[in-house]
Amino acid sequence: MFRQLGAALSSELDGYDGNRQQQTPEPESIDPTSTFTAQPEDIDLTEINPLDLFCSSIDTLCGKSIDLIIPHNSGWAERPSWRQNSHLSNDGNGDSREESRQLCRRGIPPSLRCAAWIINVVSAANLTMSKSDCDDYGTLKKVRVLEHGWDLVLKSIFTDPSDLERAEVLDFGVGHDHLINILMKDHGGNIPEKGIQSLTKVLHAARDSLGIEYCLWLPDITCLLLSFMPESYTYATIREMVHEDSSYFLAVSRAQHLAWCKTFADLLKRCFPQTAAVMEQIGALTPLGLDPIMKRFFVPLLKRKHVMRIMDIFTGEGAHAIFRIGTTLCCLSHAHLGESIRQRCDNAATFWEGVRRFAHSKHFDFEIFLSQVYMTKKILGFTRPVFPRPEFVSRIISENEVWAENNLTNISIHEEKKPLGLVEGDVPMTLAKDSLERLSLAKWLPPSLQSTKLDLIYSTSHHGRSLEMFYRCCSSSRHTITLMEVLGTDIVIGMYATHTWKVNPDGYGDGGCFLFRLKPNAECFRFKVGAVVASFGGEGGDDENRATRVQDMGQLMISSESFISMGVGEGGASGLRLNEDLTRGSTSKSLGFDNDELVGPGIEVFDVGLVEVYRFIRDVDNKPVDGDVDPWKGLFE
Numbered sequence: 001m002f003r004q005l006g007a008a009l010s011s012e013l014d015g016y017d018g019n020r021q022q023q024t025p026e027p028e029s030i031d032p033t034s035t036f037t038a039q040p041e042d043i044d045l046t047e048i049n050p051l052d053l054f055c056s057s058i059d060t061l062c063g064k065s066i067d068l069i070i071p072h073n074s075g076w077a078e079r080p081s082w083r084q085n086s087h088l089s090n091d092g093n094g095d096s097r098e099e100s101r102q103l104c105r106r107g108i109p110p111s112l113r114c115a116a117w118i119i120n121v122v123s124a125a126n127l128t129m130s131k132s133d134c135d136d137y138g139t140l141k142k143v144r145v146l147e148h149g150w151d152l153v154l155k156s157i158f159t160d161p162s163d164l165e166r167a168e169v170l171d172f173g174v175g176h177d178h179l180i181n182i183l184m185k186d187h188g189g190n191i192p193e194k195g196i197q198s199l200t201k202v203l204h205a206a207r208d209s210l211g212i213e214y215c216l217w218l219p220d221i222t223c224l225l226l227s228f229m230p231e232s233y234t235y236a237t238i239r240e241m242v243h244e245d246s247s248y249f250l251a252v253s254r255a256q257h258l259a260w261c262k263t264f265a266d267l268l269k270r271c272f273p274q275t276a277a278v279m280e281q282i283g284a285l286t287p288l289g290l291d292p293i294m295k296r297f298f299v300p301l302l303k304r305k306h307v308m309r310i311m312d313i314f315t316g317e318g319a320h321a322i323f324r325i326g327t328t329l330c331c332l333s334h335a336h337l338g339e340s341i342r343q344r345c346d347n348a349a350t351f352w353e354g355v356r357r358f359a360h361s362k363h364f365d366f367e368i369f370l371s372q373v374y375m376t377k378k379i380l381g382f383t384r385p386v387f388p389r390p391e392f393v394s395r396i397i398s399e400n401e402v403w404a405e406n407n408l409t410n411i412s413i414h415e416e417k418k419p420l421g422l423v424e425g426d427v428p429m430t431l432a433k434d435s436l437e438r439l440s441l442a443k444w445l446p447p448s449l450q451s452t453k454l455d456l457i458y459s460t461s462h463h464g465r466s467l468e469m470f471y472r473c474c475s476s477s478r479h480t481i482t483l484m485e486v487l488g489t490d491i492v493i494g495m496y497a498t499h500t501w502k503v504n505p506d507g508y509g510d511g512g513c514f515l516f517r518l519k520p521n522a523e524c525f526r527f528k529v530g531a532v533v534a535s536f537g538g539e540g541g542d543d544e545n546r547a548t549r550v551q552d553m554g555q556l557m558i559s560s561e562s563f564i565s566m567g568v569g570e571g572g573a574s575g576l577r578l579n580e581d582l583t584r585g586s587t588s589k590s591l592g593f594d595n596d597e598l599v600g601p602g603i604e605v606f607d608v609g610l611v612e613v614y615r616f617i618r619d620v621d622n623k624p625v626d627g628d629v630d631p632w633k634g635l636f637e
Helices: 002-010 094-105 110-125 131-136 140-157 161-166 176-186 193-208 218-226 231-241 254-271 273-281 291-295 304-317 319-337 340-344 348-359 366-373 390-406 435-444 467-474 529-534 543-554
Strands: 376-379 382-385 452-459 480-486 492-497 504-508 514-519 523-526 557-559 563-568 574-579 584-587 605-618
Touching: 094 304, 110 131, 110 231, 110 304, 140 193, 140 231, 161 193, 176 218, 193 218, 193 231, 218 231, 218 304, 254 273, 254 291, 254 319, 254 390, 273 319, 291 319, 291 348, 304 319, 304 366, 319 340, 319 348, 319 366, 319 390, 340 348, 435 514, 435 523, 452 467, 467 563, 467 605, 492 574
Parallel strands: none
Antiparallel strands: 376 382, 452 605, 480 492, 480 605, 492 514, 504 557, 514 523, 557 563, 563 574, 574 584, 584 605
16 A cells, blocks of 8 residues: 555656656665664773763653663664764764664664653754764763753742642643643643643743743644653753754744745645645645644644654754655645545545544554655666755745745734624524624634534523423534523523533533633633642642542533533532523532633522523534534545
């Protein structure tokens, strides 16, 4: 299968010999003993200084164990080689540097990622630094220095323990919905409390100490670094990434991000014009359309182990590797999806879901994929890479930065919001009729629902007041908005559910749920990981109490034959709760949402007037969002 994809890839290359490309390129040869290894005949093992050993990797993010075995003949050792042409030599030997990069492309052993990643970044950011000085960053010689520097940074930012308790995870422009996915799904599931605290500290240090205000890759990259590094090494690595020329690794402004997105599109058009034409037609080459790569660093697309392999490469080769890997992934995915794109795909989100399914299928071999990424061709007897060299890509980025500055106000990185539409039916709609209120809902909803229309599926004025009818009307809708008026006032409050309402007193739902006040003074209360962490501040060592609170916070939706509720508060209270005949409601501060009383200060119990529940209808084809048929079903089996 992958050889066929390689043939499809080669068919898009201008001037490339298609007959030769039918065969998978041979991996470039590497002498594993020439890089990052120590030769027994050159070293007296009794004289090894323990401080010369590499520091071992540690999973600070999730606390999982790391494989400490270094495979035999892998080209890696427990300490830097004493040879002059060893890993990341900065003595001007280009061949040595290329050998080191090839070694990283083959994969860094997990136990050495902490050392290798920081050495890679330090070397790339400090071209005049000697090889031995670069290697020192990955050995035990630097541990105390980096730890001491980190302690000073923390003391300057969090001068009081309560500062950290109140601190929230910064998103650096990535947006709330992506941040929730980062914290609760995309990095191995729910990140534990300690991991969130470490992430919070490093991100605040990046902003307050390094001056980074905007950087879409930073939350994901910090999570990846913390998966193999302590906080001090993660901070030091990010510091080196923005040392002098940050653009080698990161886009740290909105204009830079726009320039990088345009550069990605330009490179795809140059290297793989057929793929670019298809992606452009469905909106997948716009800054918004490129989010899975240019905003999320492949995390939503690839298996986690493959994202780590990309980090192995990225730490040495910088953003150039992301352009190279990303464009090739688009081409190969387009080749595999083929005619199905035209038949089943009319938007960027569906296309990227197809890419994700392909990258997680049996048809995707990462090693062969990398050989396609770094394949070469012969021109006039000289071997040249298919993808443009870094110098050429840097020129394109520079030109596009001028374009980005001139178009900064004309191009949106975040989709412009407009009010949700309405589906007119036999039952009159009341609580969502005002366009300003529907605009507020659109701003709070996830991107996939922001261009939809509201369709009324339950109203107490038409269906009567009973939970039985409520459940029946909601039974076929996974995502719903429930609105309710506080009787005798003009107050409208509600909740957004990510799962179908049903009898389930054990709790369900996910971090996408939210509570809100629609009027007056529209305000949304989302699930906040920062509030979750802060809620443990006074718990001390009471593990049983901690476990109970974690379980409570996971019960975002609770419903039975006598009530429905969202959010769990102290003493069995709820963020928002309705009784069995939908006539009485209650609201209080909940653990996960950290919400105010929705009705007003000091008002916890209230009488309920009209209650309405809405589902979402796609604007394109007027079909229910929750009635979608999987467009890629059967393609990857």
